Amino acid sequence: MAHHDQLTRLANRSLFRDRLDQSIFRADRRNETFAVLYLDLDHFKPVNDALGHDIGDELLLCVAERLSRCVRNSDTLARLGGDEFAIILENLSSSHSASSVAEKIIAAISTSFEIADHHLHISTSIGIAVYPYCGNNAETLVKNAGSAMRRAKQAGRGQYHFYTSDMNARALDELQMEIELRQALDNKEFVLHYQPQMSLVSGKVCGTEALLRWQHPQKGLIFPERFISLLENNGLIVEVGQWVIESACRQNQRWHAAGIDVGKVAVNLSGRQLMCRDFSKNVAMILKKTGLDPALLEFELTESLLIKNTSVCSDVLGALMNLGVSIAIDDFGTGYCSFNYLKRFLVNTLKIDRSFVRNVNTDAADSAITTAMIGLARDLNINVIAEGVENQRQLEYLRSRHTDEIQGYLVSPPLPAESIGNLIYLMDYRAHKYYDTMNLSEHKMQCPPAA
Numbered sequence: 001m002a003h004h005d006q007l008t009r010l011a012n013r014s015l016f017r018d019r020l021d022q023s024i025f026r027a028d029r030r031n032e033t034f035a036v037l038y039l040d041l042d043h044f045k046p047v048n049d050a051l052g053h054d055i056g057d058e059l060l061l062c063v064a065e066r067l068s069r070c071v072r073n074s075d076t077l078a079r080l081g082g083d084e085f086a087i088i089l090e091n092l093s094s095s096h097s098a099s100s101v102a103e104k105i106i107a108a109i110s111t112s113f114e115i116a117d118h119h120l121h122i123s124t125s126i127g128i129a130v131y132p133y134c135g136n137n138a139e140t141l142v143k144n145a146g147s148a149m150r151r152a153k154q155a156g157r158g159q160y161h162f163y164t165s166d167m168n169a170r171a172l173d174e175l176q177m178e179i180e181l182r183q184a185l186d187n188k189e190f191v192l193h194y195q196p197q198m199s200l201v202s203g204k205v206c207g208t209e210a211l212l213r214w215q216h217p218q219k220g221l222i223f224p225e226r227f228i229s230l231l232e233n234n235g236l237i238v239e240v241g242q243w244v245i246e247s248a249c250r251q252n253q254r255w256h257a258a259g260i261d262v263g264k265v266a267v268n269l270s271g272r273q274l275m276c277r278d279f280s281k282n283v284a285m286i287l288k289k290t291g292l293d294p295a296l297l298e299f300e301l302t303e304s305l306l307i308k309n310t311s312v313c314s315d316v317l318g319a320l321m322n323l324g325v326s327i328a329i330d331d332f333g334t335g336y337c338s339f340n341y342l343k344r345f346l347v348n349t350l351k352i353d354r355s356f357v358r359n360v361n362t363d364a365a366d367s368a369i370t371t372a373m374i375g376l377a378r379d380l381n382i383n384v385i386a387e388g389v390e391n392q393r394q395l396e397y398l399r400s401r402h403t404d405e406i407q408g409y410l411v412s413p414p415l416p417a418e419s420i421g422n423l424i425y426l427m428d429y430r431a432h433k434y435y436d437t438m439n440l441s442e443h444k445m446q447c448p449p450a451a
Helices: 013-030 046-049 053-068 095-110 140-155 167-184 227-236 236-257 271-275 280-291 303-308 308-322 338-342 362-379 393-399 417-434
Strands: 035-044 077-079 083-090 113-115 118-120 124-132 159-160 190-199 205-216 220-222 266-270 297-302 326-332 349-352 385-386 405-407
Touching: 013 035, 013 083, 013 124, 013 140, 035 140, 046 053, 053 077, 053 083, 053 095, 053 113, 053 118, 077 385, 095 124, 095 159, 113 280, 124 140, 140 159, 140 167, 167 205, 167 227, 167 308, 190 236, 190 417, 205 236, 205 405, 205 417, 220 349, 220 362, 227 236, 236 266, 236 271, 236 280, 236 297, 236 417, 266 326, 271 280, 280 308, 297 303, 303 326, 308 326, 349 362, 349 405, 362 385
Parallel strands: 124 159, 205 266, 266 297, 297 326, 326 349, 349 385, 385 405
Antiparallel strands: 035 083, 035 124, 077 083, 113 118, 190 205, 190 405, 205 220
């Protein structure tokens, strides 16, 4: 009991440390190498929070069983706590041996788990530290394997990374940023910018997408690519996401109260938000608190998010649509792209990814795929927004295929809330006067001076 995890019966942290010290002693005496693999389950906490600890414990047992089949009897497999595991791979012939085991583990964990009528999809991120090149003592090896695991998570999860010497410097930078992120919400350093969406029927703004920015007191405006993964990893994404939803609803209500018709405001959702048990209730409370018509709020989810959390998504999206909120699939065509999910999940909007729009005039494959997606959506009575529209040729192509709306720098870059009213005034005026013949590339959508 002192040396084994009570749930999985694997070695615990204490026994793992003892085995690691023994491995170092043997490797020095025999002039051998070995590897430490540090594993963390991706998307485990949302499953645990949404479905309860009994399901979470059963999932951990199944993970432990699959991990056991991926290693040799001579290796050590341990559960360090929570959803973290570690492995000592003894007597490596080369680093390729560690890679092979990591790939085997990733494949084993990525296969869906069938637990209590739930189809659960998770993945694992793995960091690898090789003795003696990545550390000459147990503490350093575990720390460096952990740094490599976090790098694998940031690279997209479901991957493995070997430790490299520059990871410590990056880890310190990320630790500092994480500390500052925890203060950013309290210090009101987060802001929202809004990118307009334009109807190709009327030429007017028909919606906006709320985009998170961090107004750092010293570093200036920081874009989400640099901090969203940190918010995801430390769980702050739930609290920050709640702030984004309420701020976007409040701003849209202000616009409508001022007679500025921006249509729907779209907010991106993360997996952790969606897996929170009371998410739909919280949305209902925000709508009541801000007074916003539910028809003026839209949530954007990626294809991969829908597939990894199928059973939970089905329930949550149903509850959201019962509130009158719209649902959009973002980056459509870049994920699993299973048409069955368009039938299973009642969505209002498909957003065609910019990677298809970019070369829609020059690449026959992109053109064919884009046309097919637009046709499919129209047949299913689903609204279509093309993202990343940057020039007139792309616009004309999309209009000729009867795309409903476009979003991109040709219309406008993301703008602070106070600039949206002027942009709408300009676009409404031009749509009324010139839309049938106007060339957007000659009429840059810049806000005129405030009246």
